[in-house]
Amino acid sequence: MLKLGASRLAPYVMAMLMLATAPHSASAEPRATEFKLSNGMEVVVIPDHRAPVVTHMVWYKVGAADEPHGVSGIAHFLEHLMFKSTDKIAVGEFSKIISRLGGQDNAFTGQDVTAYHQRISKDQLKTLMEMEADRMTHLRLTNDEVATERQVIIEERRSRIDNNPTARLDEQMNAALYLSHPYGVPVIGWAHEMAKLSRDDALRFYKRYYAPNNAILVVAGDVTPEEVKRLAEETYGKLPANPEVETRSRPQEPPHVAPRRITLKDPRAGNASFHRYYITPSYVTAKPGDAEALDLLMKILADGSTSRLYRKLVVEDKLAATTGGDYSGASLDSGAISLYAVASNGDLKAVEDDVDAVLNEVRKNGVTELELERAKKALTASYIYSSDNQASLARRYGWSVAIGRTIDQVEDWPAAIVKVTPEDVKRVANEYLDAHSSVTGWLLPEADDSNGAGEQVSQPVVHTRS
Amino acid sequence: MVAARSLRTSMHAVLGRLSVASLAVLSVAFLATLSTTANAMKIQTVKSPGGIEAWLVEEHAVPMMAMRFAFDGGSSQDPAGKEGVANFVTAMLDEGAGDLKSQDFQERMEDLSMRMNYEEAKDAFYGNFETLTENRDESAKLLKLALTKPRFDDDAVERIRQQLLASLAYAKRDPDKVAQNEWYAVAFAGHPYARPSNGTEETVAKMTGADLEAYRKRVFAKDKLKVVAVGDITPEQFGKLLDEVFGDLPAKADLLPVAKTDPVHGGRQTVVDMDVPQSVAVFGLGAMPRKDPDFMAAFVLNQIIGGGGFASKLMEEVREKRGLAYSVYTYVYPYQHTSIFSGGVATRNDMMGQSLDIIREELQKMANGELSQTDLDNAKSYLIGSYPLRFDTNAKIASQLLGLQMDGFGPEYVDNRNAMVAAVTLDDLKRVAKRLLDTNDLIVTVVGKPALQQAKKG
Numbered sequence: 001m002l003k004l005g006a007s008r009l010a011p012y013v014m015a016m017l018m019l020a021t022a023p024h025s026a027s028a029e030p031r032a033t034e035f036k037l038s039n040g041m042e043v044v045v046i047p048d049h050r051a052p053v054v055t056h057m058v059w060y061k062v063g064a065a066d067e068p069h070g071v072s073g074i075a076h077f078l079e080h081l082m083f084k085s086t087d088k089i090a091v092g093e094f095s096k097i098i099s100r101l102g103g104q105d106n107a108f109t110g111q112d113v114t115a116y117h118q119r120i121s122k123d124q125l126k127t128l129m130e131m132e133a134d135r136m137t138h139l140r141l142t143n144d145e146v147a148t149e150r151q152v153i154i155e156e157r158r159s160r161i162d163n164n165p166t167a168r169l170d171e172q173m174n175a176a177l178y179l180s181h182p183y184g185v186p187v188i189g190w191a192h193e194m195a196k197l198s199r200d201d202a203l204r205f206y207k208r209y210y211a212p213n214n215a216i217l218v219v220a221g222d223v224t225p226e227e228v229k230r231l232a233e234e235t236y237g238k239l240p241a242n243p244e245v246e247t248r249s250r251p252q253e254p255p256h257v258a259p260r261r262i263t264l265k266d267p268r269a270g271n272a273s274f275h276r277y278y279i280t281p282s283y284v285t286a287k288p289g290d291a292e293a294l295d296l297l298m299k300i301l302a303d304g305s306t307s308r309l310y311r312k313l314v315v316e317d318k319l320a321a322t323t324g325g326d327y328s329g330a331s332l333d334s335g336a337i338s339l340y341a342v343a344s345n346g347d348l349k350a351v352e353d354d355v356d357a358v359l360n361e362v363r364k365n366g367v368t369e370l371e372l373e374r375a376k377k378a379l380t381a382s383y384i385y386s387s388d389n390q391a392s393l394a395r396r397y398g399w400s401v402a403i404g405r406t407i408d409q410v411e412d413w414p415a416a417i418v419k420v421t422p423e424d425v426k427r428v429a430n431e432y433l434d435a436h437s438s439v440t441g442w443l444l445p446e447a448d449d450s451n452g453a454g455e456q457v458s459q460p461v462v463h464t465r466s
Numbered sequence: 467m468v469a470a471r472s473l474r475t476s477m478h479a480v481l482g483r484l485s486v487a488s489l490a491v492l493s494v495a496f497l498a499t500l501s502t503t504a505n506a507m508k509i510q511t512v513k514s515p516g517g518i519e520a521w522l523v524e525e526h527a528v529p530m531m532a533m534r535f536a537f538d539g540g541s542s543q544d545p546a547g548k549e550g551v552a553n554f555v556t557a558m559l560d561e562g563a564g565d566l567k568s569q570d571f572q573e574r575m576e577d578l579s580m581r582m583n584y585e586e587a588k589d590a591f592y593g594n595f596e597t598l599t600e601n602r603d604e605s606a607k608l609l610k611l612a613l614t615k616p617r618f619d620d621d622a623v624e625r626i627r628q629q630l631l632a633s634l635a636y637a638k639r640d641p642d643k644v645a646q647n648e649w650y651a652v653a654f655a656g657h658p659y660a661r662p663s664n665g666t667e668e669t670v671a672k673m674t675g676a677d678l679e680a681y682r683k684r685v686f687a688k689d690k691l692k693v694v695a696v697g698d699i700t701p702e703q704f705g706k707l708l709d710e711v712f713g714d715l716p717a718k719a720d721l722l723p724v725a726k727t728d729p730v731h732g733g734r735q736t737v738v739d740m741d742v743p744q745s746v747a748v749f750g751l752g753a754m755p756r757k758d759p760d761f762m763a764a765f766v767l768n769q770i771i772g773g774g775g776f777a778s779k780l781m782e783e784v785r786e787k788r789g790l791a792y793s794v795y796t797y798v799y800p801y802q803h804t805s806i807f808s809g810g811v812a813t814r815n816d817m818m819g820q821s822l823d824i825i826r827e828e829l830q831k832m833a834n835g836e837l838s839q840t841d842l843d844n845a846k847s848y849l850i851g852s853y854p855l856r857f858d859t860n861a862k863i864a865s866q867l868l869g870l871q872m873d874g875f876g877p878e879y880v881d882n883r884n885a886m887v888a889a890v891t892l893d894d895l896k897r898v899a900k901r902l903l904d905t906n907d908l909i910v911t912v913v914g915k916p917a918l919q920q921a922k923k924g
Contacts, residue, residue: 099844102847104855147789149789152789155812159744159812163743268741270635322628374577378579385596388859390859
């Protein structure tokens with residue numbers, strides 16, 4: 001059996017490399033296989049034989065950033081409507097059938113991807129594949145169903161965004177971060193545009209993007225690639241490709257010439273908090289090694305209580321109750337860095353200055369060898385720990401392939417992380433922590449008085465009736 | 467940013483208020499067993515040389531192990547006036563122990579790629595530990611240090627206090643959290659279960675290192691310890707690890723007595739005014755204890771009402787047919803000293819009254835016997851067929867099995883459980899629906915600016 005060395009970095013890295021280059025061995029790390037059906041549908045299989053279950057996902061290479069201007073939310077709305085009916089499945093039956101088979105199903109939408117997934121006992125896999133293939137091209141919708149489900153997504157928006165001060169600020173900051181690119185429009189949609197989404201909007205989007213040559217099948221679990229290939233050919237393989245599907249091309253960002261600032265006042269904000277976003281390259285657009293260096297930079301700067309931000313703002317200067325941040329690099333057109341600090345006593349100016357001091361320090365002097373080694377070890381270890389979960393594995397591969405990465409790139413990620421040098425980290429810090437392409441957000445626990453006198457903030461009042 | 471269609475994300479957030487630990491326990495106790503998995507998964511009972519008993523599932527495919535353990539007495543052991551102390555301790559156990567101060571301890575954990583975290587529920591204090599095989603001995607030493615010699619240094623206590631206060635300040639105006647806390651305050655007035663697990667700004671502001679140490683000394687003891695390990699470790703190695711980590715703890719815990727209780731009878735409706743566009747409601751009433759002969763039928767009934775996601779009645783009536791809510795759900799949860807059937811719904815302010823009326827009507831219909839053989843068959847086939855999904859990772863197996871131990875069952879429960887689900891008949895279901903769903907007893911808390919009709923009783 002392969003041994004994962006970890007007390008020293010070198011043997012650990014060797015093990016990762018062996019894992020990455022030893023297909024079909026009884027390796028600790030599942031190794032994915034990929035192939036294509038004749039209609040262009042991509043397939044990724046990740047065997048994991050510990051339990052007699054499978055995770056089945058279909059990923060479409062389309063997301064909210066592909067929506068027509070003014071029709072925001074349609075990608076996510078269509079995802080909801082995909083659970084209505086087809087010629088073979090009655091209204092609302094899709095999830096009920098899966099439940100009766102002992103399975104669980106769900107779906108999600110991002111800026112670049114839309115995915116439908118189920119977890120089920122392996123002997124039900126074919127039924128699932130038949131059902132998922134059926135709704136790829138045979139969706140039926142009535143105006144009544146669309147009208148009712150539209151109320152559901154509007155309630156979803158209220159739950160996720162309108163009831164949540166941090167989410168409200170995030171939405172405003174994203175809108176300010178992107179000057180032209182659709183990443184500035186929220187995935188769930190703007191409320192006034194959601195209210196007008198129609199059956200025609202949904203079907204137009206569906207016909208344009210839902211096709212086998214725009215989809216990726218990912219199966220993880222107690223299966224072999226041969227088995228999946230046979231089943232996929234019998235189900236998805238029968239669907240015609242859509243020749244209209246094109247490579248995605250979205251409006252791109254102009255040069256950024258000025259930092260932007262947002263202040264949101266919301267009485268429900270809790271402690272005042274500071275937030276900062278920067279646009280960066282993504283794993284798809286970055287020069288080789290830069291995205292990995294950004295992951296390490298943000299691990300060192302902002303992840304957990306050993307991070308620089310936490311040490312400086314929380315432990316030493318006691319200005320913040322907590323801090324955090326990360327690099328989101330798994331997207332098609334650009335990535336983003338985000339940072340935050342929750343103030344201990346409400347003085348956000350002092351918090352912001354302290355955050356900037358930490359960022360300036362790393363730009364000027366970089367990171368130490370020891371910090372970098374620790375960060376590498378933490379990232380590669382979390383890669384291994386998350387391999388315990390087949391659903392996380394399916395998501396890791398599916399998301400990457402859906403934005404155009406290869407499975408080799410996924411599996412070589414730990415090795416690429418290990419190659420990063422302190423100089424690389426310093427260089428990306430200087431290149432991408434650039435105020436011009438940033439938005440700074442302040443969230444204040446105050447009544448919104450932007451238009452003059454605001455209402456008083458009152459304590460909640462409780463009325464009880466027995 | 468990702469928006470998901472379904473419930474499950476938000477349900478987790480909702481049930482997460484009971485803490486992740488509770489959720490895990492819940493699932494285990496009910497969703498255990500299918501012969502295929504039971505056959506594949508061998509549960510060994512291990513007794514360490516020092517006499518500590520635990521369960522082990524060996525799985526040598528991946529060179530790592532997960533261990534999950536619990537001490538009886540979570541936040542219900544917080545002394546009056548010290549509400550939130552258990553929760554405070556969960557945040558302090560990686561803040562330094564023995565000779566290692568906070569930063570040294572955390573860097574040591576990173577060097578070992580070891581994972582350790584804690585959660586408290588009302589009835590238990592939970593620990594999670596994961597290590598790569600290569601570093602197992604060193605990681606175990608660090609875990610032992612955290613449990614037996616935490617430092618609770620003043621500067622670390624102060625730091626964590628600021629975090630807990632910030633999180634309380636946010637939670638105070640989070641409609642989900644307020645609704646949940648208010649429900650327990652009304653249902654269990656005068657009982658430790660009524661108190662907020664995270665404490666209040668007043669109690670957290672006054673908490674000292676001595677309070678934390680006093681809690682640790684009373685609760686962390688061998689007689690109230692339950693442990694499960696899954697992964698790359700043999701029974702002999704596991705026995706040694708048990709003695710190394712837990713051997714030095716006191717033999718006996720010193721727990722405050724907690725009385726048996728029931729949610730208040732007679733029905734209550736509470737509204738907390740908050741200026742939000744969407745109201746959040748929590749509803750619930752008393753249920754049967756875990757070892758009541760009707761418990762399994764209540765569990766299957768809950769699956770039909772609101773535990774089954776898109777296949778459940780409330781989801782169909784409130785969301786699918788009327789578009790009133792994104793999320794509506796129910797669950798049955800047996801605590802050590804009570805048991806509840808509860809649920810929640812979030813809907814725009816002017817529709818909250820209508821949503822609650824529909825929920826009451828659906829519960830009343832079931833109490834009146836409007837349940838079909840098809841409802842029962844569908845629920846059973848999900849509960850039985852989905853069992854293996856609970857056992858597909860080391861970490862999940864460990865928390866599933868620990869839940870069984872917490873509920874006082876042996877490993878054989880795993881082999882018997884599906885037969886218990888299968889044995890529930892339509893007559894059982896109707897009898898239990900009548901016994902459980904007395905809508906006159908429904909306790910409802912709503913947060914927001916809801917338009918509510920005259921509350922109906924029954």
